[in-house]
Amino acid sequence: MAKELKELTPRSVSYSQWYQDLVIKADLAENSAVRGCMVIKPYGYAIWEKMQRYLDDMFKETGHVNAYFPLFIPKSFLSKEADHVEGFAKECAVVTHYRLKNSPDGSGVVVDPDAKLEEELIVRPTSETIIWNTYKNWIQSYRDLPIMCNQWANVVRWEMRTRLFLRTAEFLWQEGHTAHATQEEAVAEARQMLDVYAKFAEEFMAVPVHKGVKSESERFAGAVDTYTIEAMMQDGKALQSGTSHFLGQNFAKAFDVTFASKEGTRDYVWATSWGVSTRLMGALIMTHSDDNGLVLPPKLAPFQVVIVPIYRNDEQLAQINEKVAGIVTKLKALGVSVKYDNADNKKPGWKFSEYELKGVPVRMAMGGRDLENNTVEVARRDTLTKETISCDNIENYIKGLLDEIQANIYKKAYDFREETTQKVETYAEFKEKIEEGGFILAHWDGTAETEALIKEETKATIRCIPLEGDKTSGVCMVTGKPSAQRVLFARAY
RNA sequence: CGGGGUGUAGCGCAGUUGGUAGCGUGCGUCGUUCGGGACGACGAGGUCGCAAGUUCGAAUCUUGUCACCCCGACCA
DSSP: OHHHHHTSOTTSTTHHHHHHHHHHHTTSEEEOSSTTOEEEOHHHHHHHHHHHHHHHHHHHHTTOEEOOOOSEEEHHHHTTSHHHHHHHGGGOOEEEESOEEEOTTSSSEEEOGGGEEEEEEEEOSSSHHHHHHHHHHHOSBGGGOOEEEEEEEEEEOOOSSOBTTTBOSEEEEEEEEEEESSHHHHHHHHHHHHHHHHHIIIIISOOOOEEEEOOGGGSOTTOSEEEEEEEEOTTSOEEEEEEEEEEETHHHHHTTOEEEOTTSOEEEOEEEEEEEETHHHHHHHHHHOBTTBOOOOTTTOSSSEEEEEOOSSHHHHHHHHHHHHHHHHHHHHTTOOEEEOOOTTSOHHHHHHHHHHTTOSEEEEEOHHHHHHTEEEEEETTTOOEEEEESTTHHHHHHHHHHHHHHHHHHHHHHHHHHTOEEOOSHHHHHHHGGGOSOEEEEOOSOHHHHHHHHHHHOOEEEEEESSSOOOOEEOTTTOOEESSEEEEEOBO
Protein backbone atom coordinates (compact mmCIF):
# COMPACT_ATOMS: atom_id res chain seq x y z
CA MET A 1 0.00 0.00 0.00
CA ALA A 2 2.67 2.45 0.99
CA LYS A 3 4.48 1.73 -2.24
CA GLU A 4 1.48 2.69 -4.29
CA LEU A 5 1.23 5.92 -2.34
CA LYS A 6 4.85 6.74 -2.97
CA GLU A 7 4.27 6.79 -6.71
CA LEU A 8 2.31 9.99 -6.26
CA THR A 9 3.70 12.90 -4.33
CA PRO A 10 1.69 15.75 -2.85
CA ARG A 11 2.84 18.13 -5.59
CA SER A 12 2.08 15.90 -8.56
CA VAL A 13 -0.56 16.59 -11.18
CA SER A 14 -2.68 13.77 -9.86
CA TYR A 15 -2.88 15.30 -6.44
CA SER A 16 -6.61 14.88 -6.35
CA GLN A 17 -6.32 11.16 -6.88
CA TRP A 18 -3.44 10.86 -4.44
CA TYR A 19 -5.60 12.63 -1.89
CA GLN A 20 -8.61 10.37 -2.40
CA ASP A 21 -6.43 7.27 -2.25
CA LEU A 22 -4.91 8.47 0.99
CA VAL A 23 -8.29 9.13 2.57
CA ILE A 24 -9.35 5.59 1.74
CA LYS A 25 -6.08 3.86 2.64
CA ALA A 26 -5.70 5.69 5.93
CA ASP A 27 -9.16 4.41 6.82
CA LEU A 28 -10.75 7.83 7.20
CA ALA A 29 -13.68 7.52 4.81
CA GLU A 30 -14.98 5.91 1.66
CA ASN A 31 -17.54 6.52 -1.04
CA SER A 32 -20.96 5.15 -0.22
CA ALA A 33 -23.61 3.43 -2.29
CA VAL A 34 -25.32 6.81 -2.64
CA ARG A 35 -23.74 9.01 -5.28
CA GLY A 36 -21.72 11.83 -3.81
CA CYS A 37 -22.26 10.74 -0.23
CA MET A 38 -19.49 9.60 2.07
CA VAL A 39 -19.09 7.01 4.79
CA ILE A 40 -16.88 8.39 7.53
CA LYS A 41 -15.11 5.42 9.08
CA PRO A 42 -14.34 5.13 12.80
CA TYR A 43 -10.77 6.38 12.50
CA GLY A 44 -11.82 9.42 10.52
CA TYR A 45 -14.77 10.07 12.76
CA ALA A 46 -12.55 9.98 15.83
CA ILE A 47 -10.65 12.95 14.40
CA TRP A 48 -13.89 14.78 13.64
CA GLU A 49 -15.11 14.13 17.19
CA LYS A 50 -11.99 15.76 18.57
CA MET A 51 -12.51 18.75 16.31
CA GLN A 52 -16.10 18.97 17.45
CA ARG A 53 -15.17 18.87 21.10
CA TYR A 54 -12.58 21.64 20.89
CA LEU A 55 -14.78 23.82 18.71
CA ASP A 56 -17.77 23.28 20.96
CA ASP A 57 -15.73 24.34 23.98
CA MET A 58 -14.67 27.49 22.15
CA PHE A 59 -18.28 28.28 21.25
CA LYS A 60 -19.36 27.85 24.84
CA GLU A 61 -16.54 30.09 26.03
CA THR A 62 -17.77 32.81 23.72
CA GLY A 63 -21.29 32.66 25.11
CA HIS A 64 -23.06 30.26 22.76
CA VAL A 65 -25.46 27.42 23.43
CA ASN A 66 -26.42 24.41 21.34
CA ALA A 67 -29.86 23.74 19.89
CA TYR A 68 -31.33 21.70 17.08
CA PHE A 69 -33.60 22.68 14.21
CA PRO A 70 -35.43 20.47 11.69
CA LEU A 71 -33.84 18.74 8.73
CA PHE A 72 -36.75 19.72 6.48
CA ILE A 73 -37.53 23.22 5.36
CA PRO A 74 -40.85 24.14 3.73
CA LYS A 75 -40.18 25.26 0.19
CA SER A 76 -41.80 28.63 0.79
CA PHE A 77 -39.27 29.50 3.51
CA LEU A 78 -36.40 29.23 1.12
CA SER A 79 -37.83 31.72 -1.31
CA LYS A 80 -38.28 34.51 1.24
CA GLU A 81 -34.78 35.90 0.92
CA ALA A 82 -34.13 36.58 -2.76
CA ASP A 83 -30.33 36.17 -2.87
CA HIS A 84 -30.48 33.15 -0.61
CA VAL A 85 -32.82 31.16 -2.86
CA GLU A 86 -30.81 32.23 -5.89
CA GLY A 87 -27.65 30.83 -4.31
CA PHE A 88 -29.02 27.48 -3.18
CA ALA A 89 -31.94 26.58 -5.47
CA LYS A 90 -29.79 24.69 -7.95
CA GLU A 91 -28.47 22.18 -5.42
CA CYS A 92 -31.42 21.28 -3.22
CA ALA A 93 -32.84 17.84 -2.56
CA VAL A 94 -36.64 17.96 -2.44
CA VAL A 95 -39.09 15.72 -0.59
CA THR A 96 -42.34 15.41 -2.51
CA HIS A 97 -44.08 12.38 -0.96
CA TYR A 98 -44.45 10.82 2.45
CA ARG A 99 -45.31 7.22 1.66
CA LEU A 100 -44.40 4.19 -0.42
CA LYS A 101 -46.60 1.27 -1.39
CA ASN A 102 -46.14 -2.16 -2.91
CA SER A 103 -45.99 -1.86 -6.65
CA PRO A 104 -49.01 -3.37 -8.44
CA ASP A 105 -46.81 -5.77 -10.44
CA GLY A 106 -45.18 -7.07 -7.27
CA SER A 107 -41.68 -5.96 -8.27
CA GLY A 108 -41.00 -3.95 -5.12
CA VAL A 109 -42.17 -0.61 -3.80
CA VAL A 110 -43.18 2.55 -5.61
CA VAL A 111 -43.94 6.07 -4.45
CA ASP A 112 -47.60 6.30 -3.56
CA PRO A 113 -49.04 9.03 -5.81
CA ASP A 114 -51.80 9.63 -3.27
CA ALA A 115 -49.21 10.63 -0.68
CA LYS A 116 -48.04 13.79 -2.40
CA LEU A 117 -47.15 16.59 -0.02
CA GLU A 118 -49.16 19.76 -0.37
CA GLU A 119 -45.98 21.77 0.07
CA GLU A 120 -42.69 20.16 -0.82
CA LEU A 121 -39.97 20.00 1.82
CA ILE A 122 -36.38 20.94 1.12
CA VAL A 123 -33.61 19.00 2.81
CA ARG A 124 -31.69 21.84 4.44
CA PRO A 125 -28.68 23.09 2.48
CA THR A 126 -28.19 25.49 5.43
CA SER A 127 -30.63 26.50 8.14
CA GLU A 128 -30.97 30.29 8.06
CA THR A 129 -34.58 30.17 6.86
CA ILE A 130 -35.98 27.62 9.30
CA ILE A 131 -34.08 29.24 12.14
CA TRP A 132 -35.24 32.76 11.36
CA ASN A 133 -38.78 31.52 11.05
CA THR A 134 -38.31 30.17 14.59
CA TYR A 135 -36.43 33.16 15.99
CA LYS A 136 -39.39 35.32 15.00
CA ASN A 137 -41.36 33.66 17.78
CA TRP A 138 -38.56 34.00 20.30
CA ILE A 139 -37.95 37.70 19.90
CA GLN A 140 -40.21 40.51 21.07
CA SER A 141 -38.04 42.85 23.08
CA TYR A 142 -34.42 43.95 23.25
CA ARG A 143 -34.41 41.95 26.49
CA ASP A 144 -34.69 38.74 24.39
CA LEU A 145 -31.44 39.60 22.60
CA PRO A 146 -28.88 38.49 21.82
CA ILE A 147 -29.75 34.93 20.83
CA MET A 148 -26.58 32.91 20.33
CA CYS A 149 -27.35 29.39 19.13
CA ASN A 150 -25.23 26.81 17.45
CA GLN A 151 -26.31 23.50 16.00
CA TRP A 152 -24.32 20.41 15.05
CA ALA A 153 -26.06 18.94 12.06
CA ASN A 154 -25.88 17.46 8.61
CA VAL A 155 -26.80 19.39 5.48
CA VAL A 156 -27.32 18.37 1.87
CA ARG A 157 -26.11 20.18 -1.20
CA TRP A 158 -26.59 18.31 -4.46
CA GLU A 159 -23.21 19.11 -6.00
CA MET A 160 -22.45 17.95 -9.51
CA ARG A 161 -19.04 16.68 -8.62
CA THR A 162 -17.88 15.55 -5.23
CA ARG A 163 -14.62 14.74 -3.49
CA LEU A 164 -14.25 12.97 -0.16
CA PHE A 165 -14.46 15.52 2.68
CA LEU A 166 -13.87 18.52 0.39
CA ARG A 167 -17.24 18.46 -1.26
CA THR A 168 -19.82 15.80 -0.56
CA ALA A 169 -23.55 15.78 -1.22
CA GLU A 170 -24.22 15.41 2.49
CA PHE A 171 -21.82 16.76 5.05
CA LEU A 172 -21.54 17.28 8.78
CA TRP A 173 -21.00 20.74 10.17
CA GLN A 174 -21.88 23.20 12.82
CA GLU A 175 -23.81 26.34 12.05
CA GLY A 176 -24.08 29.20 14.47
CA HIS A 177 -26.97 31.64 14.12
CA THR A 178 -27.12 34.75 16.22
CA ALA A 179 -29.55 37.64 16.57
CA HIS A 180 -28.55 41.04 17.91
CA ALA A 181 -30.07 44.42 18.72
CA THR A 182 -27.39 46.45 16.99
CA GLN A 183 -25.31 46.32 13.86
CA GLU A 184 -22.09 46.85 15.82
CA GLU A 185 -22.79 43.88 18.04
CA ALA A 186 -23.58 41.62 15.08
CA VAL A 187 -20.46 42.66 13.18
CA ALA A 188 -18.39 42.07 16.32
CA GLU A 189 -19.92 38.61 16.66
CA ALA A 190 -19.13 37.69 13.06
CA ARG A 191 -15.57 38.88 13.53
CA GLN A 192 -15.23 37.10 16.85
CA MET A 193 -16.26 33.78 15.34
CA LEU A 194 -13.82 34.27 12.49
CA ASP A 195 -11.12 34.64 15.12
CA VAL A 196 -12.34 31.49 16.83
CA TYR A 197 -12.06 29.58 13.56
CA ALA A 198 -8.62 30.95 12.82
CA LYS A 199 -7.45 30.06 16.30
CA PHE A 200 -8.83 26.56 15.98
CA ALA A 201 -7.21 26.04 12.59
CA GLU A 202 -3.83 27.25 13.73
CA GLU A 203 -3.63 25.93 17.29
CA PHE A 204 -5.38 22.61 16.91
CA MET A 205 -5.16 21.69 13.24
CA ALA A 206 -1.73 23.31 12.82
CA VAL A 207 -3.06 24.86 9.62
CA PRO A 208 -2.07 28.49 9.07
CA VAL A 209 -4.88 30.61 7.63
CA HIS A 210 -5.49 34.06 6.23
CA LYS A 211 -8.43 35.92 7.69
CA GLY A 212 -10.26 38.16 5.30
CA VAL A 213 -13.45 39.41 3.70
CA LYS A 214 -14.96 37.87 0.58
CA SER A 215 -15.51 39.96 -2.49
CA GLU A 216 -19.10 40.49 -3.54
CA SER A 217 -19.13 37.63 -6.03
CA GLU A 218 -17.85 35.09 -3.51
CA ARG A 219 -20.13 36.24 -0.73
CA PHE A 220 -22.63 33.93 0.96
CA ALA A 221 -26.09 34.11 -0.59
CA GLY A 222 -28.00 36.52 1.65
CA ALA A 223 -25.05 38.02 3.54
CA VAL A 224 -23.90 41.63 3.73
CA ASP A 225 -20.33 40.56 4.44
CA THR A 226 -18.71 37.14 4.41
CA TYR A 227 -15.57 36.65 6.46
CA THR A 228 -13.40 33.68 5.62
CA ILE A 229 -10.33 31.76 6.64
CA GLU A 230 -8.28 30.59 3.67
CA ALA A 231 -5.66 27.86 3.85
CA MET A 232 -3.04 26.75 1.31
CA MET A 233 -2.78 23.09 0.30
CA GLN A 234 0.43 21.36 -0.75
CA ASP A 235 -0.50 21.34 -4.43
CA GLY A 236 -0.71 25.12 -4.46
CA LYS A 237 -4.49 25.41 -4.35
CA ALA A 238 -6.34 27.36 -1.69
CA LEU A 239 -9.13 25.94 0.45
CA GLN A 240 -11.86 27.99 2.07
CA SER A 241 -11.92 26.43 5.49
CA GLY A 242 -14.53 28.33 7.41
CA THR A 243 -16.87 31.28 6.99
CA SER A 244 -18.60 33.76 9.25
CA HIS A 245 -21.31 35.97 7.82
CA PHE A 246 -22.66 39.33 8.85
CA LEU A 247 -26.20 39.03 7.53
CA GLY A 248 -27.31 42.58 8.26
CA GLN A 249 -31.10 42.75 8.52
CA ASN A 250 -31.70 40.67 5.40
CA PHE A 251 -33.18 37.65 7.14
CA ALA A 252 -34.95 39.72 9.78
CA LYS A 253 -36.72 41.58 7.00
CA ALA A 254 -37.47 38.43 5.01
CA PHE A 255 -38.99 36.74 8.08
CA ASP A 256 -40.30 39.91 9.67
CA VAL A 257 -38.33 39.64 12.90
CA THR A 258 -38.55 42.88 14.86
CA PHE A 259 -38.06 43.84 18.48
CA ALA A 260 -39.09 46.68 20.77
CA SER A 261 -35.98 48.68 21.55
CA LYS A 262 -35.12 50.37 24.83
CA GLU A 263 -36.17 53.64 23.24
CA GLY A 264 -39.56 52.22 22.34
CA THR A 265 -38.97 51.94 18.60
CA ARG A 266 -39.68 48.81 16.59
CA ASP A 267 -36.45 47.64 14.86
CA TYR A 268 -35.34 44.78 12.69
CA VAL A 269 -32.89 42.37 14.30
CA TRP A 270 -29.27 42.13 13.14
CA ALA A 271 -27.93 38.68 12.36
CA THR A 272 -24.87 36.53 11.85
CA SER A 273 -24.27 32.96 10.82
CA TRP A 274 -21.04 30.98 10.78
CA GLY A 275 -19.99 27.45 10.05
CA VAL A 276 -17.22 24.94 9.59
CA SER A 277 -17.70 21.47 8.19
CA THR A 278 -16.06 18.11 7.68
CA ARG A 279 -14.22 19.93 4.90
CA LEU A 280 -11.77 20.81 7.69
CA MET A 281 -10.77 17.14 7.54
CA GLY A 282 -9.74 17.71 3.94
CA ALA A 283 -7.70 20.73 4.96
CA LEU A 284 -6.01 18.71 7.68
CA ILE A 285 -5.11 15.89 5.31
CA MET A 286 -3.92 18.05 2.43
CA THR A 287 -1.88 20.41 4.57
CA HIS A 288 0.32 17.92 6.39
CA SER A 289 0.40 14.57 4.59
CA ASP A 290 3.55 13.24 2.95
CA ASP A 291 4.51 10.29 0.78
CA ASN A 292 4.22 7.89 3.70
CA GLY A 293 0.65 8.91 4.42
CA LEU A 294 -1.19 11.09 6.88
CA VAL A 295 0.52 13.36 9.36
CA LEU A 296 -1.80 14.27 12.21
CA PRO A 297 -1.29 17.06 14.72
CA PRO A 298 -1.03 15.56 18.22
CA LYS A 299 -4.03 17.58 19.41
CA LEU A 300 -6.35 15.89 16.92
CA ALA A 301 -4.85 12.40 16.53
CA PRO A 302 -7.26 9.69 17.74
CA PHE A 303 -4.27 8.33 19.64
CA GLN A 304 -1.07 10.29 19.99
CA VAL A 305 1.31 7.44 20.68
CA VAL A 306 1.40 3.88 19.46
CA ILE A 307 3.64 1.32 21.13
CA VAL A 308 4.80 -1.71 19.15
CA PRO A 309 6.45 -4.68 20.86
CA ILE A 310 9.19 -6.60 19.08
CA TYR A 311 9.57 -10.09 20.47
CA ARG A 312 10.84 -13.57 19.70
CA ASN A 313 8.64 -15.64 21.96
CA ASP A 314 5.74 -15.49 24.38
CA GLU A 315 8.02 -15.14 27.36
CA GLN A 316 9.68 -12.07 25.91
CA LEU A 317 6.32 -10.64 24.94
CA ALA A 318 5.13 -11.07 28.52
CA GLN A 319 8.16 -9.12 29.76
CA ILE A 320 7.54 -6.36 27.24
CA ASN A 321 3.83 -6.28 28.07
CA GLU A 322 4.68 -5.66 31.68
CA LYS A 323 7.28 -3.00 30.95
CA VAL A 324 4.97 -1.23 28.51
CA ALA A 325 2.04 -1.32 30.92
CA GLY A 326 4.05 0.86 33.29
CA ILE A 327 4.84 3.36 30.56
CA VAL A 328 1.22 3.44 29.37
CA THR A 329 0.01 4.21 32.88
CA LYS A 330 2.46 7.08 33.25
CA LEU A 331 1.61 8.50 29.83
CA LYS A 332 -2.11 8.35 30.49
CA ALA A 333 -1.59 10.11 33.80
CA LEU A 334 -0.15 13.01 31.81
CA GLY A 335 -3.14 13.02 29.46
CA VAL A 336 -1.35 11.38 26.55
CA SER A 337 -3.51 8.95 24.57
CA VAL A 338 -1.74 5.68 23.84
CA LYS A 339 -2.47 2.56 21.86
CA TYR A 340 -0.44 -0.52 22.66
CA ASP A 341 -0.57 -2.82 19.66
CA ASN A 342 0.61 -6.27 20.66
CA ALA A 343 -1.60 -8.05 18.14
CA ASP A 344 0.33 -11.12 17.05
CA ASN A 345 -1.05 -11.41 13.55
CA LYS A 346 1.03 -8.52 12.19
CA LYS A 347 4.76 -8.10 12.15
CA PRO A 348 6.45 -5.01 13.60
CA GLY A 349 7.46 -3.74 10.16
CA TRP A 350 3.89 -3.95 8.99
CA LYS A 351 2.69 -2.04 12.01
CA PHE A 352 5.31 0.67 11.51
CA SER A 353 4.08 1.31 8.00
CA GLU A 354 0.45 1.11 8.98
CA TYR A 355 0.70 3.69 11.76
CA GLU A 356 2.73 5.99 9.54
CA LEU A 357 -0.01 5.75 6.96
CA LYS A 358 -2.50 6.66 9.65
CA GLY A 359 -0.45 9.59 10.84
CA VAL A 360 0.10 8.63 14.47
CA PRO A 361 2.42 11.39 15.79
CA VAL A 362 4.76 9.24 17.89
CA ARG A 363 5.63 5.57 17.64
CA MET A 364 7.49 3.72 20.34
CA ALA A 365 9.03 0.31 19.74
CA MET A 366 10.29 -1.95 22.48
CA GLY A 367 12.28 -5.13 21.92
CA GLY A 368 14.77 -7.39 23.64
CA ARG A 369 17.64 -4.89 23.44
CA ASP A 370 15.45 -2.23 25.04
CA LEU A 371 14.48 -4.56 27.87
CA GLU A 372 18.16 -5.12 28.67
CA ASN A 373 19.08 -1.43 28.45
CA ASN A 374 15.91 0.06 29.95
CA THR A 375 15.33 2.00 26.72
CA VAL A 376 12.70 2.44 24.06
CA GLU A 377 12.91 3.48 20.43
CA VAL A 378 10.95 6.67 19.72
CA ALA A 379 10.03 7.61 16.15
CA ARG A 380 8.44 10.92 15.13
CA ARG A 381 5.93 10.93 12.30
CA ASP A 382 6.62 14.53 11.25
CA THR A 383 10.36 14.12 10.65
CA LEU A 384 10.46 10.31 10.28
CA THR A 385 13.47 10.25 12.61
CA LYS A 386 14.15 7.67 15.29
CA GLU A 387 16.12 7.72 18.49
CA THR A 388 16.64 5.44 21.44
CA ILE A 389 15.60 6.97 24.75
CA SER A 390 15.91 5.82 28.34
CA CYS A 391 12.65 4.68 29.92
CA ASP A 392 13.33 6.84 32.96
CA ASN A 393 11.02 9.81 32.82
CA ILE A 394 9.98 8.79 29.32
CA GLU A 395 6.46 10.13 29.87
CA ASN A 396 7.65 13.72 30.22
CA TYR A 397 9.89 13.35 27.20
CA ILE A 398 6.95 12.13 25.12
CA LYS A 399 4.69 14.87 26.42
CA GLY A 400 7.25 17.45 25.37
CA LEU A 401 7.81 15.74 22.05
CA LEU A 402 4.10 15.92 21.21
CA ASP A 403 4.13 19.68 21.80
CA GLU A 404 7.20 19.97 19.63
CA ILE A 405 5.55 18.01 16.82
CA GLN A 406 2.43 20.15 17.02
CA ALA A 407 4.57 23.27 16.71
CA ASN A 408 6.80 21.80 14.02
CA ILE A 409 4.07 20.78 11.60
CA TYR A 410 2.48 24.20 11.97
CA LYS A 411 5.80 25.84 11.20
CA LYS A 412 6.33 23.55 8.22
CA ALA A 413 2.91 24.44 6.82
CA TYR A 414 3.46 28.12 7.57
CA ASP A 415 6.84 28.17 5.85
CA PHE A 416 5.39 26.38 2.84
CA ARG A 417 2.61 28.93 2.58
CA GLU A 418 4.99 31.86 2.86
CA GLU A 419 7.39 30.37 0.31
CA THR A 420 4.57 29.92 -2.16
CA THR A 421 3.09 33.39 -1.63
CA GLN A 422 4.18 36.00 -4.15
CA LYS A 423 3.64 39.73 -4.57
CA VAL A 424 2.83 40.65 -8.13
CA GLU A 425 2.62 44.08 -9.81
CA THR A 426 1.51 43.42 -13.38
CA TYR A 427 -1.17 41.24 -14.89
CA ALA A 428 1.35 39.60 -17.22
CA GLU A 429 3.42 38.59 -14.23
CA PHE A 430 0.26 37.39 -12.48
CA LYS A 431 -0.65 35.09 -15.37
CA GLU A 432 2.81 33.58 -15.23
CA LYS A 433 3.04 33.18 -11.45
CA ILE A 434 -0.43 31.78 -10.98
CA GLU A 435 0.71 28.65 -12.82
CA GLU A 436 3.18 27.97 -10.02
CA GLY A 437 0.38 27.68 -7.46
CA GLY A 438 0.25 29.33 -4.08
CA PHE A 439 -1.17 32.68 -3.03
CA ILE A 440 -0.60 35.87 -4.96
CA LEU A 441 -0.94 39.28 -3.35
CA ALA A 442 -1.88 41.87 -5.92
CA HIS A 443 -3.79 45.11 -6.32
CA TRP A 444 -7.36 45.03 -7.63
CA ASP A 445 -9.71 47.88 -8.44
CA GLY A 446 -12.56 46.43 -6.41
CA THR A 447 -14.91 45.79 -9.32
CA ALA A 448 -16.72 42.56 -10.07
CA GLU A 449 -15.89 42.98 -13.79
CA THR A 450 -12.15 42.89 -13.21
CA GLU A 451 -12.52 39.95 -10.84
CA ALA A 452 -14.59 38.04 -13.41
CA LEU A 453 -12.06 38.76 -16.13
CA ILE A 454 -9.21 37.43 -14.00
CA LYS A 455 -11.19 34.32 -13.17
CA GLU A 456 -12.09 33.78 -16.80
CA GLU A 457 -8.53 34.13 -18.02
CA THR A 458 -6.57 32.47 -15.21
CA LYS A 459 -9.08 30.39 -13.18
CA ALA A 460 -7.81 32.26 -10.13
CA THR A 461 -10.26 33.86 -7.71
CA ILE A 462 -9.98 36.44 -5.01
CA ARG A 463 -9.80 34.27 -1.91
CA CYS A 464 -10.21 37.25 0.37
CA ILE A 465 -9.39 40.84 1.10
CA PRO A 466 -7.02 40.26 4.03
CA LEU A 467 -7.85 41.83 7.38
CA GLU A 468 -4.23 41.74 8.50
CA GLY A 469 -0.85 42.43 6.92
CA ASP A 470 0.21 44.92 4.24
CA LYS A 471 -2.41 47.66 3.89
CA THR A 472 -0.60 49.97 1.49
CA SER A 473 -2.55 51.26 -1.47
CA GLY A 474 -1.58 50.99 -5.12
CA VAL A 475 -3.07 50.55 -8.57
CA CYS A 476 -5.00 47.60 -10.01
CA MET A 477 -2.74 45.25 -11.94
CA VAL A 478 -5.37 44.90 -14.68
CA THR A 479 -7.00 48.32 -15.07
CA GLY A 480 -4.53 50.67 -13.40
CA LYS A 481 -7.35 52.13 -11.28
CA PRO A 482 -6.72 52.86 -7.59
CA SER A 483 -6.61 49.98 -5.11
CA ALA A 484 -6.91 50.38 -1.35
CA GLN A 485 -4.84 47.33 -0.52
CA ARG A 486 -3.52 44.09 -1.97
CA VAL A 487 -5.95 41.18 -2.10
CA LEU A 488 -5.25 37.48 -1.95
CA PHE A 489 -5.58 35.49 -5.17
CA ALA A 490 -5.27 31.75 -5.77
CA ARG A 491 -6.74 28.86 -7.62
CA ALA A 492 -9.01 27.10 -5.20
CA TYR A 493 -10.86 23.92 -4.40
C1' C B 1 -24.61 18.21 -19.28
C1' G B 2 -19.90 17.50 -22.59
C1' G B 3 -14.96 14.53 -23.18
C1' G B 4 -12.34 10.11 -21.54
C1' G B 5 -12.12 5.52 -18.76
C1' U B 6 -13.53 1.18 -15.78
C1' G B 7 -17.02 -2.87 -14.30
C1' U B 8 -13.93 -10.50 -13.53
C1' A B 9 -12.93 -13.62 -5.71
C1' G B 10 -13.12 -9.01 0.27
C1' C B 11 -9.36 -5.53 -2.17
C1' G B 12 -5.97 -4.64 -6.54
C1' C B 13 -5.77 -6.65 -11.36
C1' A B 14 -4.60 -10.21 -15.89
C1' G B 15 -7.35 -12.88 -19.30
C1' U B 16 -4.00 -13.21 -26.49
C1' U B 17 -7.38 -15.40 -32.41
C1' G B 18 -14.36 -17.02 -29.05
C1' G B 19 -12.80 -23.22 -26.53
C1' U B 20 -12.30 -26.10 -18.53
C1' A B 21 -12.09 -18.96 -14.41
C1' G B 22 -6.61 -16.93 -13.44
C1' C B 23 -2.61 -13.94 -10.71
C1' G B 24 -1.22 -10.82 -6.49
C1' U B 25 -2.93 -9.55 -1.84
C1' G B 26 -6.16 -10.56 1.96
C1' C B 27 -8.80 -14.64 4.63
C1' G B 28 -8.59 -19.97 7.46
C1' U B 29 -5.37 -24.09 9.59
C1' C B 30 -0.34 -25.75 10.82
C1' G B 31 4.89 -24.84 11.31
C1' U B 32 9.22 -21.67 11.19
C1' U B 33 9.74 -16.39 12.05
C1' C B 34 9.46 -11.29 14.49
C1' G B 35 14.62 -4.23 15.33
C1' G B 36 10.94 -1.41 8.62
C1' G B 37 5.06 -4.07 5.17
C1' A B 38 8.45 -12.42 6.68
C1' C B 39 8.31 -17.58 4.55
C1' G B 40 6.56 -22.62 3.47
C1' A B 41 2.52 -26.25 3.03
C1' C B 42 -2.58 -27.07 2.61
C1' G B 43 -7.49 -24.85 2.17
C1' A B 44 -12.01 -21.73 1.44
C1' G B 45 -13.69 -17.98 -1.69
C1' G B 46 -16.90 -16.47 -8.71
C1' U B 47 -24.40 -15.05 -11.44
C1' C B 48 -17.11 -12.32 -15.31
C1' G B 49 -22.35 -5.20 -13.76
C1' C B 50 -27.35 -6.35 -16.07
C1' A B 51 -30.35 -7.74 -20.53
C1' A B 52 -30.93 -9.34 -25.38
C1' G B 53 -28.47 -11.10 -29.80
C1' U B 54 -24.64 -13.91 -33.02
C1' U B 55 -22.45 -18.96 -32.30
C1' C B 56 -21.92 -25.94 -31.48
C1' G B 57 -19.59 -22.81 -27.69
C1' A B 58 -19.20 -15.82 -25.16
C1' A B 59 -15.47 -12.78 -19.67
C1' U B 60 -13.97 -12.24 -24.99
C1' C B 61 -18.01 -10.39 -30.75
C1' U B 62 -22.79 -7.06 -31.53
C1' U B 63 -26.70 -3.99 -29.55
C1' G B 64 -28.98 -1.93 -25.48
C1' U B 65 -28.81 -0.62 -20.44
C1' C B 66 -27.05 0.44 -15.43
C1' A B 67 -23.29 1.84 -12.06
C1' C B 68 -18.83 3.98 -10.69
C1' C B 69 -14.19 6.85 -11.54
C1' C B 70 -11.23 10.85 -13.92
C1' C B 71 -11.03 15.75 -16.71
C1' G B 72 -14.27 20.03 -17.62
C1' A B 73 -18.80 22.97 -16.67
C1' C B 74 -20.99 24.04 -11.44
C1' C B 75 -19.88 24.95 -6.16
C1' A B 76 -21.65 28.94 1.57
